[in-house]
Amino acid sequence: MRVGVCSSGGHLSTLRLRDIAAAGRHHEALDLFRHALRHSEPFLSISSILPSAILSAAALSLSPAAAQLHSLALKSGLLPADPFVLTALLSAYSRLRLLPLACRLFDEVPSSAAPTSAFNALISGHALAPVSSPAVLALFCRMRREAVPFDDVTLLALLPAAPPAAIPPLHGVALRAALASVSSVSNCLLSCYSRVGAVDFARQLFDEMPDHRKDLISWNAMISCYAQNGLAHQVLDLFDTMEHSASVEPDAVTLNGVLSSCAYLGAHSIGRKIENYISQKPSFDSNTHLKNALISLHVRCGDLARARKIFDEMPQRTIVSWTAMIAGYGMHGHGEEALRLFDKMIEVGIRPDGIAMVSVLSACSHGGMADKGMWYFSSMKTAYGVVPSREHYACVVDLLGRAGQLKEAWELIESMPVEPDGPIWGALLGACKIHKNVELAELAFEHVIELEPTNVGYYVLLSNIYSDAGRLDGVARVRAIMRQRGLKKGPGCSYVDYKGKVHLFMADDHSHPQAKNIYEMVLRLEAMVKNDSEIYGNKRKENLPLTGFHSEKLAIAFGLLNTEAGAEIVVIKNLRVCEDCHQFMKMVSQVPLLLQMRLWSGHMKLGQRFLWKPVLSVPHTVVDVQKLDVVFLEIDSLLEHIYTKYVSEVLAHQVFGMRNVGASLSSVNRRHSSVRWLLSIDSASCCLRVRTYSHDLLEQEGRGAVPAVSMPAALCLPIWTLFSNRVAAASR
Incomplete structure (x- = not known):
């Protein structure tokens, strides 16, 4: 589109050109510039329209056009005297990744003639380079030596490209120049402190900012700082503060950071609240990210x-959407479903990338599908164009290791076209732990500590391998190496999300308000496990773990104390779960109908996650047994029916024989029969008062114990729920 210019309208042409360029209509801006050159009077001020034309050429990536405009500026005598043309050319060359040309042009300018804007343009150009250049700081130092004033634009260009050690000094420079109070500079400093991991400095700066200067960018910068440094708990606390005290509304960036922290901590209830908030905002509800x-x-x-x-409800799915869902199925052990979804992704035309293939291989590993995993690995390059990387090799080593094919895993590492890294040797070391191969573990450990000498997890893993093999000398040797190198195992902690708040537990920690009840519950769980071990044989009794009050146990106990029957408890551990605690969890999950456990573990930085679903609650009401007659009468017939159906009619006649021959049971006999039944359904959850009374009644009556019975959990939950509700009603 051509836009005409009146010969007497030079000023009008300048304004129109600037407005058109600022609106992003760069082709139109260049057309207007050409038209102005052809039809305007000879004395039209070209210096007023040339900067906009130069920047439009750069925006369109037209390097030849920028060079022509540079020549025009030289012919017109505008360089190096005109600061606007000079700055526009420096910015254009920087944007076009022609930094050598920009530097040459800048060097042609006398030191006294280079304005602040020219320095800013060249600093920005160096900051845009893929690799941070020391020239950024050198230019700023030159500004200070030559007494060229700097402004907030200078700092905004300089700070993101500065090395970590330069951030605090530059912060001091900003304070002395009274520029740290500018919101954009403060926000930039927050982001820089986040980038270098200086969380405390960032929070101090954030707290020192007046509330009226904390805009959405400030809150997002601080939330991102916590999120990027793994401080998910602080993210949620800050978001809560933002919701209740700030005058800004969260945007998609805010919610992304908070959701990632909710996922890290397993804060499902908080995540669901944010999901509801998103669903009420049309602009958010359609946001794919x-x-x-x-x-x-x-x-x-x-x-x-x-x-x-x-x-399924997403109108448009990206490769990230597919990969997240495939990875989810894989980490939960639904390998077949993960592969079906992957095949569907291929059918709809989504081409997998390297991350998607990692999810597929990991799903095969966790699903015990070694053959399928090897097929996908061998065909990923030819079928999908994905060249295997170290991450893929680590998945395959883990795949073979879990399947017990340690020799094949070793041979794969030996034949790799690239040098194996730490995670690859770590996967082999983990497989040696599973299959108790001490010799190969020592070899893998030698390689992995050469690559990652400060990774404490590998030392602990080898120590555990020695411990399992009874090699106490090896355990002592590993601990000695750790002491020599100043390495310590980080504290393990477990998280539980309850009523929108994440509760943190550490081993032997008594700081929680419910600590007394939590520790009592742990002791009860251990007693139940011990009792169950005695019932079912010496093998499990011998394996009874004595691990003290580890964080996992405290988290589970807290969840059981504070949730209703049927509620799901998510316990997240930041480190690998120790073998004894894992064994304890397995045994607790096998106590008849107390807990149903699903374990998910895998190659995740977030560690292992355990999902516990309590089937039965623990009533605390002490009820006079005389009030339970009606309750037991109602339940007794249901119990007889279940006993007949799921055990045998013969035993049913033995247990309920008095009634079956037409005799009427006394209320006492009916009571203790039902109580014994309920104790068979849940060996410890019945309140102590009722349990003790029932045993007293049995002794008084001289009757033997009612035979225990195993029945489907789906039936036990309704029975127990009915019993609990009736007991609660009788106690009121």
């Missing part, structure tokens, strides 16, 4: 059904 974050949240919190529902 937020939908992907929600899928990751539900996947990591174990709610695969909700994650799949969001996935």
Whole structure:
């Protein structure tokens, strides 16, 4: 589109050109510039329209046009005297990645003639380079030497490209120049401190900012700082503060950071609240990035059904959406479903990338599908164009290791076309732990500590391998090496999300308000496990773990104390779960109908996650047994029916024989029969008063114990719920 210019309208042409260029209509701006050159009077001020034309050429990546405009500026005598033309050319060459030309042009300018804007343009150009250049700081130092004033634009260009050690001094420079109070500079400093991991400095700066200067960018910068440094708990606390005290509304960036932290901590209830908030905002509800974050949240919190529902309802799915859902199925052990979804992704025309293939291989590993995993690995380059990387090799080593094919895993490492890294040797070391191969573990350990000498996890893993093999000398040797190198195992902690708050537990920690009840519950769980071991044989009794009050146990106890029957408890551990605690969890999950456990573990930086679903609650009401007659009468017939159906009619006649021959049971006999039944359904959850009374009654009556029975959990939950409700009603 051509735009005419009146010969007497030079000023009008300048304004129109600037407005058109500022609006992003760069082709039109260049057309207007050419038209102005051809039709305007000879004395039209070209210096007023040339900067806009130069920047439009750069925006369109027209390097030849920028060079022509540079020549025009030289012919017109505008260089190096005109600061606007000089700055525009420096910015254009920087944007076009022609930094040598920009430097040459800048060097042609006398030191006294280079304005602040020219320095800013060249600093920005160096900052845009793929690799941070020391020239950035050198230019700023030159500004200071030559007394060229700097402004907030200078700092905004300089800070992101500065090395970590330069951030605090530059912060001091900003304070002395009274520029740290500028919101954009403060926000930039927050981001820089986040980048270098200086969280305390960032929070101090954030707290020192007046509330009226904390805009959305400030809150997002601080939330991102916590999120990027793994401080998910602080993210949620800050978001809560933002909701209740700030005058700004969260945007998609805010919610993405918070959702990732919810996923990290397993804070499912908080994530669901944010999901509801998103659903009420049309602009958010259609945001693919937020939908992907929600899928990751539900996947990591174990709610695969909700994650799949969001996935299925997405109008447009990216490769990230597919990968998140595939990875979710894989980490939860649904390998077949993960592969079906992967095949569907291929059918709809989504080409997998390297991350998607990692999810597929990991799903095969966790699903015990070694053959399928090897097929995908061998065909990923020819079928999908994905060249195997170290991460893929690590997955395959883990795949073979879990399947017990340690020799094949070793041979794969030996034949790799690239040098194996730490995770690859670590995967082999982990496989040696599973299959108790001490010799190969020592070899893998030698390689892995050469690559990652400060990774404490590998030392602990080898120590555990020695411990399992009874090699106490090896355990002592590993600990001695750790002491020599100043390495310490980080404290383990477990998280539980309850009523929108994440509760943190550490081993032997008594700081929680419910600590007394929590520790009592742990002791009760251990007693139940011990009792169950005695019932079912010496093998499990011998394996009874004596691990003290580890964080996992405290978290589980807290969840049981504070949740209703049927509620799901998500316990997240930041480190690998020790073998004894894992064994304890397995044994607790096998106590008749007390807990149903699903374990999910895998190649995740977030560590292992355990999902516990209590089937039965623990009533605390002490009820006079005389009030329970009606309760037992109601339940007794149901118990007889179940006993007949799921055990045998013969035993049913023995247990309920008095009634079956027409005799009427006394209320006492009916009571203790039902109580014994309920104790068979849940060996410890019945309140102590009723349990003790029932044993007293049995002794008084001289009757033997009612035979225990195993029945489907689906039937036990309704029975126990009915019993609990009736007991509660009788106690009121």
